[in-house]
Amino acid sequence: MKKSMKFFGIIAVVVVIGFLAGCTTTNLKSNLAGEYNMIPKIAGKDFNVIGLVSVSATEKTVVTPLHLTKDITGERVTFDLLLQEAKKLYPDVSDIINVRIDRVDQSKRSVFDFFTGYDRTIQYFGNALAVKYTTALEEVRDPLKGKTGQLPDGESGGGLLGALGGLFDGLLGK
Numbered sequence: 001m002k003k004s005m006k007f008f009g010i011i012a013v014v015v016v017i018g019f020l021a022g023c024t025t026t027n028l029k030s031n032l033a034g035e036y037n038m039i040p041k042i043a044g045k046d047f048n049v050i051g052l053v054s055v056s057a058t059e060k061t062v063v064t065p066l067h068l069t070k071d072i073t074g075e076r077v078t079f080d081l082l083l084q085e086a087k088k089l090y091p092d093v094s095d096i097i098n099v100r101i102d103r104v105d106q107s108k109r110s111v112f113d114f115f116t117g118y119d120r121t122i123q124y125f126g127n128a129l130a131v132k133y134t135t136a137l138e139e140v141r142d143p144l145k146g147k148t149g150q151l152p153d154g155e156s157g158g159g160l161l162g163a164l165g166g167l168f169d170g171l172l173g174k
Contacts, residue, residue, distance in 0.1 A: 052130070063119075098128060
């Protein structure tokens with residue numbers, strides 16, 4: 001009986017230490033360590049929609065038996081391809097927004113494709129809005145509304161030591 005109680009006590013201590021080590025809370029609003037989180041305020045831009053840009057492309061892949069060679073022909077629709085098409089259609093375009101690229105796989109696959117080889121045909125469709133920026137808006141929005149502007153002090157450690165330190169500080173009234 002004493003052995004089972006001792007075993008249960010050891011398991012309970014391990015579980016408590018596991019909870020203390022694994023359940024630390026991070027305040028994400030003040031977690032500003034690193035320069036990548038120091039995002040400046042973003043000025044909005046006013047724009048006029050010039051028109052719709054649509055592009056389609058086909059990519060064909062031929063794979064030989066046992067995947068000895070793979071031949072890819074054609075092209076895919078990319079952001080750059082949509083932007084080039086927008087510049088052809090509308091010479092005074094500033095940018096494209098609301099980009100959507102759809103992919104339709106028109107090929108059929110089987111279990112034996114590795115041994116027999118296969119052909120794959122993929123059709124791509126891309127749409128976007130071509131816009132012309134006019135002026136920057138007067139209002140400026142802050143992307144990090146909860147930001148306090150101060151970096152953490154680094155005194156509170158993470159993991160088991162930080163959890164135990166916080167526990168002892170709470171018990172001692174610090």
